[in-house]
Amino acid sequence: MESLEQKHISMIAEAQRRGRGDAGGIRLCFEVLALASAIDRSCALRLAPHRLSEGKFVLLCLLHDRSEGLAPHELSTRAGVTRATVTGLLDGLERDGYVSRQAHREDRRKILVTLTPSGQVLADALFDEHSQWIASLFNEFEPEDRKTLSNLLARVRHNLAEGKHTDTPSAEGA
Amino acid sequence: MESLEQKHISMIAEAQRRGRGDAGGIRLCFEVLALASAIDRSCALRLAPHRLSEGKFVLLCLLHDRSEGLAPHELSTRAGVTRATVTGLLDGLERDGYVSRQAHREDRRKILVTLTPSGQVLADALFDEHSQWIASLFNEFEPEDRKTLSNLLARVRHNLAEGKHTDTPSAEGA
DNA sequence: TGATTATAGTAAGGCACCTAATCATAAGGT
DNA sequence: ACCTTATGATTAGGTGCCTTACTATAATCA
Structure with missing residues (x-):
């Protein structure tokens, strides 16, 4: 690599x-x-x-153990993407049999999205596997290493935020 | 942020x-x-x-100071994207007047892409500005800090490469 | 009550990436 | 010379994100 x-x-x-x-x-x-x-x-x-992308995977996890379902706008808020994007992702997940859409009981604008049984099984297994994999990226990192890395990242992030406000690029060179 | x-x-x-x-x-x-x-x-x-995306910006920089031009497949190799992607990016850059395409002198399959004068001016200005901005993300990082961050990143990278070979996910849970 | 404003989910279109296919051309082999 | 293989640029279609617009519905206001 x-x-x-x-x-x-x-x-x-x-x-x-x-x-x-x-x-x-x-x-x-x-x-x-x-x-x-x-x-x-x-x-x-x-x-x-x-047949999952990261975005679809996130939706599966959000729907996990929510037998009452979530509305697409709730999914969009929690996943940090637009409602329009959620529609497309749900289309794919529904096509693959992982989620189903039902009309909302009280608000006719809304629908509720729930996991199908196979979606639930998949979310169960994949979440665990995925979490372990991510954690394994930091195998043998001592707490000190983790703290150091996190601090360094925070400093870059801070510089990035500084640059956004004080060094705004201009289009005058174009 | x-x-x-x-x-x-x-x-x-x-x-x-x-x-x-x-x-x-x-x-x-x-x-x-x-x-x-x-x-x-x-x-x-x-x-x-x-009106530049990162991909277009990369192409502009690759073409900088290359008055003899580059062929799209060379651009695709150096930018790390497919030739098909380069075609689309060049379409946009050509539309915006930053690059031009000419037939290749010796090989009729090929074309040569060159920067227009305005493309050259833009590449000049933006590259400098962009480089300074990126460098500014690490303002006040001592050499020790840089070395530490680089080492930590390398360790994650190593763990990532390990995981790819020994912990291949299976589809048996689906 | 009717008008206005806000919300929900989706459609349409754009962008940047991909893969596979296509047509034209070049190179290599028999 | 002819056939096969390889290369180059583009096309077509897919995906996942975005923005904008649309239709239906709900909430608020006068």
């Missing part, structure tokens, strides 16, 4: 060609991004045999 | 509800993913005034 994606390698080569000073900081950022992409890809590979 | 995305918050809540042991490791993973997403979103915001 590579520490950088190809596009990043190309961009760093270009930065060095232009004599940019801090290729090291740029490289570090790209390492974060590449690791996240690699985790996402691995996640997708693990879910694909069940 | 939040340290976790909404879907992650929901998943951690679910893990805790199920009494999963290592919510801390899961949380740390989600912090990495959330930071990467936040960087991506910020990058997209910085590029949007120029």
Whole structure:
């Protein structure tokens, strides 16, 4: 597995060609991004045999042990995506037999989404498996290591938030 | 700015509800993913005034100072995307006047892509600005901090690669 | 009561990625 | 020379996200 994606390698080569000073900081950022992409890809590979994407998986988990169901707008809020996106994801999950939609009892605008029995079984198994896999990414990390990593990430996040307010890019160069 | 995305918050809540042991490791993973997403979103915001996505921006940089041009398959290799994707990105860049396509001199299957003058100006300005912004994410990071972060990321990456080979998920629970 | 505002779920269209297929061209083999 | 294989760019279609718009319904206001 590579520490950088190809596009990043190309961009760093270009930065060095232009004599940019801090290729090291740029490289570090790209390492974060590449690791996240690699985790996402691995996640997708693990879910694909069940015909699930990450987004669908999240919906399955949200619906787990909710026999009374959830409405699509509730799913969208908790999953952090738009209602329109939920509609598409539910279409796929319904097609694959994992969820079902019913009319809401009291509000005719609403529907309720519930897991089918096979959806429930799948959510049970996959959640456990997925959680263990994610946790395994930090195997042999001492509490000190975890704390250090979390602090470093927080510092980057802070710098990112700073940059958003004080160094707004302008379109005047275009 | 939040340290976790909404879907992650929901998943951690679910893990805790199920009494999963290592919510801390899961949380740390989600912090990495959330930071990467936040960087991506910020990058997209910085590029949007120029009607550029990250993918288009990468192509602009690859074409910078290459007056002889590059063929789409070369762009696809260096950007790490498929040729089909490059076709679409180039369509947009050509429409916006940043690149032009010409027939290749020697191979009639090929075309050559070059930056237009306005594309060149834009690539000049944006690359510098973008590089500085990325580097600024690591402002005040001492060399020791950078080394630590890089090492920690490498350890996660190593665990990820391990998991890919020894803990292959099965579809038998579906 | 009727008008206005808000909410719910979906449709339509766009974007950026993918895969597979297609047509044209080039290279290699017999 | 002809056939086979390989390569290049694009097309077609799919997915998952977005925004906007739409229709139906509910809530609020005068």
